[in-house]
Amino acid sequence: MELPQELIDGIIDEIRDSPQSLGCCALVAHSFLHQSQMHLFAEIETTSPSSSRRFSELLSASPHLALYVRGLTLHCSRDNWRSAAHILSAVSRLTQLKLTPLRGFQDPFPREPTPLHGSFSFQSLRSLELCNYDFYDVFELEALVSDCPKLESLVLQDIVFSNHPLSPAAAVREGATVVVPDLTLRDMTLATIDTIMAAFTAVDLKQLLSLSVYHAPFSNTLRLNVNSVRSLHIRSFFHPVRFENLPAEPDFPPAVALEYLYLEVNVPPDVLRLLAIFGDLGRLTKLTSIAVLIASSNQNRIHDWSTWRGFDALLRVLAEAGTLKAVSLRIAERSPAMLTILRSCMPSLQRASVLTITS
Numbered sequence: 568m569e570l571p572q573e574l575i576d577g578i579i580d581e582i583r584d585s586p587q588s589l590g591c592c593a594l595v596a597h598s599f600l601h602q603s604q605m606h607l608f609a610e611i612e613t614t615s616p617s618s619s620r621r622f623s624e625l626l627s628a629s630p631h632l633a634l635y636v637r638g639l640t641l642h643c644s645r646d647n648w649r650s651a652a653h654i655l656s657a658v659s660r661l662t663q664l665k666l667t668p669l670r671g672f673q674d675p676f677p678r679e680p681t682p683l684h685g686s687f688s689f690q691s692l693r694s695l696e697l698c699n700y701d702f703y704d705v706f707e708l709e710a711l712v713s714d715c716p717k718l719e720s721l722v723l724q725d726i727v728f729s730n731h732p733l734s735p736a737a738a739v740r741e742g743a744t745v746v747v748p749d750l751t752l753r754d755m756t757l758a759t760i761d762t763i764m765a766a767f768t769a770v771d772l773k774q775l776l777s778l779s780v781y782h783a784p785f786s787n788t789l790r791l792n793v794n795s796v797r798s799l800h801i802r803s804f805f806h807p808v809r810f811e812n813l814p815a816e817p818d819f820p821p822a823v824a825l826e827y828l829y830l831e832v833n834v835p836p837d838v839l840r841l842l843a844i845f846g847d848l849g850r851l852t853k854l855t856s857i858a859v860l861i862a863s864s865n866q867n868r869i870h871d872w873s874t875w876r877g878f879d880a881l882l883r884v885l886a887e888a889g890t891l892k893a894v895s896l897r898i899a900e901r902s903p904a905m906l907t908i909l910r911s912c913m914p915s916l917q918r919a920s921v922l923t924i925t926s
Contacts, residue, residue, distance in 0.1 A: 576602045583609075608635040613654070616647035623650035626657045638663040655687045662691055665722075667698035689715045696722035698753075704728050705766040713745050713769040721772075724753035728762065746771040751779040752788070761787055786819075786844060793822045797853075801841060802831040821850035831860040835874040842881050849884040857882070858895040869900055872912050879913035886919035896924045 575598050582588040583606040593603035613619040619641065626633050636658040641651045643666060689695070692715040702708045705728055712721060750772055752760060764772060764787065775792040778785070779800040789796065799822070822845065830841055838859055845851060861869060885891035894916050900906060906924055916922040 570598075572598060575599060579603055579606065604632060605635045608632050610638040611636050612640040612642075613647070613651070614642050616644065616650070619643075619647040619650040619654065623653045626654060630657065633657040634660055636661060640665040640667070642667055644668060659688045660691050661689065663694040664689070664692055665696040665698070666700065667696070667724075691717060693717055694720040694722075696724070696751075697726060698722075698724040699727075701727045701729060705762050708763070709767050709770050712747070712767075716745055718745055718747055720749040720751070721747045722751040722753070723755060723763075726755060726759060726763075728759065744769050746774055748774070748776040750775050750777070750788075751781070752783045752785070753781040755783040757784040757787075760784060764788060764791060789822065790819065793820045793824075795824055796822055797824050798827045798829075799825060800829040800831075803833070803837065819844055819846055821845070821847075823850070824853060825851055826853050827856045827858075828854060829858045829860075831862065833862045834868045835861060835871050835878075839874060839877050839881070842878075847884075848881055849888070851885065852888075852890060854885060855890060855892045856895075857891070857893070859897070861896070861898045863899070869898055870905065870908075872908065875909060875912040879915050883915040886915045886921060889919075891919065891921055893923065894921050896922070898924065898926060900924075901926050 579589070579592055579599065579602040582592070586607060589603045589607045592599045593607065611622065613622055637660065639654070639658055639661055641654065641664075643651045689711075695712065695715060695718060697708075708726065708728075712718065747770060760783065772788075773791045774795045775788075776795060777798040777800075778788060778792060778796050779802075780788070781802040785801060789799065830838055832838055832841070838861075842848065848854070863869065882891065882894065896909075898909075900909070906926075909924060910917055910922065913922055
């Protein structure tokens, strides 16, 4: 008795998270092969030169497998760039791509012998993450991103430009073709971020809906997107919050579209410093949710009651207006007595029934 193909595909779909089971199914019969391979090769990560080489050889022997790859993470170095470049040239239906140095390698992986721009097809790409990449200049990065017409999410981490600073006259072109709604900046310098924001014209980073900044300056990027950003995530754990070029209260326009704010810091006072850049929080009329994570386990810092009273005072205007629906605090505090004191420091948030504290 021959089973309908739809039933076979449905059975295989149920085990798509079990590579071992999918491998067994691929060997059962030809009717099991396509669906099994589709799930087996949907997400690929190479973690060593040998794994890159093996996967490159597999694609050379069975080119059709490249059509199944939707998500790809390549850990690159000079030792495996040739095989990594071959993989990139073969996988033409990627929707997610992450390029990062091999673990243990600190230097940016090389531009040669194959630069990213112009060498590969990224027409289907929706998410691009570039880590520790050394671009010749900002325009090489822009050319790469502009090759991704369907891009929805861009992550840039520790990007380097060999040939900068940018001359002011080079940043006046118009006519953006790729609008990126979601931008993440990690371990980036102020000069590099400002260069990107000033130079990009074929790629629009000034209509962001979501901005995430990890251990990097953020105020200038936020300033350019105050009318569009709905979600803002700021993380600064390992060194003091970076306050380069933070504006004074009257100088900073209100983030009128902001709905969700997530702050991850090491000590409570940093929360107040970050909130202060927005000036009068009453202008954030669409802000409905604030989440705060305090990384420090130092009890003396967590028990800084004056900081929490200041936090409550800043948010009082939103709590009393009824626009703020949720304030979530995550801290390293397990003592019920201390949690009770902490809640008592925020009476406005308590009265509005929006405060949640977890540890």
